[in-house]
Amino acid sequence: MPLGLIALAIGAFGIGLTEFVIMGLLPDVAADFAVSEAAAGWLISGYALSVVVGALGLTAATIRLPRKPVLVGLLVLFIVGNSLTAIASTYEVAMLGRVIAALCHGAFFGIGSVVAADMVPANKQAGAIAIMFTGLTAANVLGVPFGTLLGQHSGWRSTFWAISGIGVLALVGILALVPAIRHVAEGISLRQEIGAFTSLQVWLSLGVTILGYGGMFGAFTYIAYTLTEITGFNATTVPWLLMLFGVGLFAGNWIGGRMADKSIDRTLLFFISALLVVLVLFGFFAGNQVATVLALLFMGGFGFGTVPGLQSRIMQYAGNAPTLASGANIGAFNVGNALGAWAGGLGIAAGLGYTSPIWIGALITLVALLVIVLAMILAKKASVASPQLVAAG
Incomplete structure (x- = not known):
């Protein structure tokens, strides 16, 4: 198994965690920003809508670019967004951080799926994609419960600092382990x-x-x-x-x-x-x-x-x-x-x-x-x- 798939799975873990963990932290976030839980819920809805925008917009904007540097850039965006949420002094800044982090979500999984498939023979491509998505499932099994526990004991912001740290780990992993594959879409236009x-x-x-x-x-x-x-x-x-x-x-x-x-x-x-x-x-x-x-x-x-x-x-x-x-x-x-x-x-x-x-x-x-x-x-x-x-x- 190419080690680059593990790096992609770590990135998927962080992205899955930032999407789902806030569900267990909504009461704390709402109390901190003095907003209703319905308003705090927009931190989930706003994220989901931004995923769709990023999945199409950022993917289209980076079609002609080499995929490995694009994945690196997307993780930088992810780290910036979650760090901004962690330091947010107002609800609006927290929402901005969520939107920035969400923009990388769809593009990372979309481009990452292509990269994962490129790293293995044709008869193992679905399995390679599954390995990357294992990070997303692990985020639900382990990340969300422990992320919620961390937020409840050390403040909800600590969870987003931890997520930012996972983003850094994934970034280093992709830089070190994902090969600069000459992708089949080279020369393909938008x-x-x-x-x-x-x-x-x-x-x-x-x-x-x-x-x-x-x-x-x-x-x-x-x-x-x-x-x-x-x-x-x-x-x-x-x-x-x-x-x-x-x-x-x-x-x-x-x-x-x-x-x-x-x-x-x-x-x-x-x-x-x-x-x-x-x-x-x-x-x-x-x-x-x-x-x-x-x-x-x-x-x-x-x-x-x-x-x-x-x-x-x-x-x-x-x-x-x-x-x-x-x-x-x-x-x-x-x-x-x-x-x-x-x-x-x-x-x-x-x-x-x-x-x-x-x-x-x-x-x-x-x-x-x-x-x-x-x-x-x-x-x-x-x-x-x-x-x-x-x-x-």
């Missing part, structure tokens, strides 16, 4: 990168990403309410149950990457179908504690098991201009996150109860399943019509 979006399969892949991720987060965003109000767990057990969900993310990412190296589309079909089954069963048995524990584990596993395949699929159908499409797919994950949270919230607001986000998530996942089936059918027809076409699955 127009050619945009041209990747003329492929229907690229758009179908983006749709599966939004809907598949949206289905999982539709159920997960309000999971604390489900666990305490429906399942009957004590609130103090919720963080440990969420760690179990994170274990599922970790395992799903690892298994999904290896399966996708053999067949991308069949892997996606399997994981999305399994996620749908898990969500339906969870909806029926949310009142049972044992069933809920199992549902959390498998929801994380099957939900995140799609990630390496989704990222590999869009890069494959983008052909020789995969960078912007790869970044767009990272933005699509965040759009799915927002879609799931919004749709699940509608169910609760409509008085349908705290299991309604699970059923809404299942419905979104069903649509994702229909889209990947359609994409597979169209890909098969295209490969029959044009035998030289390289299909994804």
